[in-house]
Amino acid sequence: MNNSSTPPSSSSSEAGDSRSLVFGPSEPLRKPLTAPPVSDSSAESRSSVSSGHNSSSSADALVENSKLSAAASEFVPGSYASFQDDVYSDESEGYYAEPSLADFVQEFVSHLYSSPGSFESEISYITDTLNSCVTTEETLQELVELIYVQSTSIPHFAYTVARLCNHLSHHIHFSPASGNFRQLLLKRCHTEYEQREQAVRGDPDTRKKFHSYVLFLGELYINLEIKSGKDKPGRANILLAALKDLLNALFSHPEDPNLMCAVKLLKLTGSVLEDTWKEKGQSDMDEIIKKIEVILLDAKCSRDVRTMLLKLVELQSSNWGRVHTAAVSSDATPDNDPNYFMNEPTFYTADGTPFTAADPEYSEKYQEILDREDCFPDAYDEDGNDSFCSDEDEMDPEIEEAFERFCMESDARRKK
Structure with missing residues (x-):
């Protein structure tokens, strides 16, 4: 009962005394070895605080001198450096620059390489975008060079690029006096064609680049269509003679890489080349086979390459694996169609x-x-x-x- 009558002030003082007994007498704090730099504004602020928190004159001065606004859309620290100012020093508008023609070509080529099945669904968008970019002779020349470089630098991509070139040759609208897309592309290929004798004898990197060009030209011959009047689209005959000269250049320097490239080219285009030469009454394929037989008698090529050449000769002798005796499906019988039972179940x-x-x-x-x-x-x-x-x-x-x-x-x- 006596404790209940004790005034609150005495109880608080007793609590303070008990805390001081437990923790011991308080000691003065040690001064820091170093002190942070004090700005003029912080010094003024400390002086104003020491003089009293109720100083209305100091608060009014801070408000008047402040550059902050409650209506601002965002807060930017004074030491903030804008990334846009560093990148776009030319005071360009917007946060991102317009993609260049090279960037766009690289983008859609990478997409077609990773997803070749999307060619049909994406080609219209690609063509429309290129037509909006290619409006001068310089940009058309740049487009041809970019696509040519991609066709010879990415492995196993020549077929898709050849299809792309065929489509662009018919749908790129801009056609200056120097030539349209197809003509400029063939001129670019001709430049590499003139270097064939030096390329087949060059260093490994030069030959590798040249072999990629040869295979691309083979795909281009298969896929490039040229329309002339009311006739059906035909192949570029100018490439026919070029492919023969390229084969002769490869066989003239019969090292393994050159021979392997020639085998790949003939497996790709051999049947078409032979049919075209026969229609013209030429025996160019027979001459090529004779050159292969001469090389087979030479012991310089490796055993694997020799096997590839032998199989190629066998493939050509079997009409490139084609069967022309098959009858029409409606008239086919076991007697006149060797493929009659091909798809029958077992x-x-x-x-x-x-x-x-x-x-x-x-x-x-x-x-x-x-x-x-x-x-x-x-x-x-x-x-x-x-x-x-x-x-x-x-x-x-x-x-x-x-x-x-x-x-x-x-x-x-x-x-x-």
């Missing part, structure tokens, strides 16, 4: 013997399968699958071993 008899529609006893063996299905009508579900063998049931180990042995024996008989 069936198996009760003892595992395979047979197809080409088998003379096909009807009898197929009827046996139908008879087995009639004897076990519930053994097959709606999709024709064996209902006795569900995915949830496990096969007995002995049955599984016998089944594997049966499959191996069936494969062995099939190979014989």
Whole structure:
């Protein structure tokens, strides 16, 4: 009861005394070894604070001298350096500069390289954008050079670039006196063509670049279409003679890289080249095959390259793997079409013997399968699958071993 009558002031003083007894007497703080620099404004602020927090004159002075505004859209520190000022020192408008023609070409080429299947869906947008950019002779020359460099620097990309060049040759509107897109592209290819004799004897990097050019020119010959009047679009005949000269240059210096490039080019364009030469009454392909046979007698090329050349000669002797005796699908029979049974399914008899529609006893063996299905009508579900063998049931180990042995024996008989 006595404690309840004690005044609050005495209790607070007792609490303070108890805290001082527990923590000990307070000691003065040590001065810091170094002190931060004091600006004039902070010094004035400290002096104003020391003189009293209620000094209205100091507050009014700060408000009047302040450059801050409550209506500002954003707060920017005084020491902030604008990235836009550093990058766009030419006082260009906007945060981002307009992409250049080189940037756009690099962008869509990378996209087509990673997603070649999007060619048909993206080519219209690419063409429209290029037409808006290519409005001078200089930009058209730049576009041709950019695409040519991409076609010879990216591996396994010549086919897509050749399709791109064919499309642009028909849809780039700007056509100066120096030539349209196709003409300028062929002029650029001709420049590299004139260096063929030096390129086949150059260093590895030079030859590698030249081989990429050769394969690109082959794809260009296959895909580039030239319209002349009311006739159907045809190939660029100017490339026909160029490809022959390039092959002769490669065979004239029969090192492995040059021979491999020649083999790739002939596998790509050999059938088309031979058909075109035969239509003109020329025997250029026979001359090329004779050169290959002469090289095969030489021991300088490696065994792998020699094998590639031999297979190429065999491919040419078999009409480049083409079958011209196949009849029209409506008139095809097993007697006049060697591909008649190509897509027919393969069936198996009760003892595992395979047979197809080409088998003379096909009807009898197929009827046996139908008879087995009639004897076990519930053994097959709606999709024709064996209902006795569900995915949830496990096969007995002995049955599984016998089944594997049966499959191996069936494969062995099939190979014989």
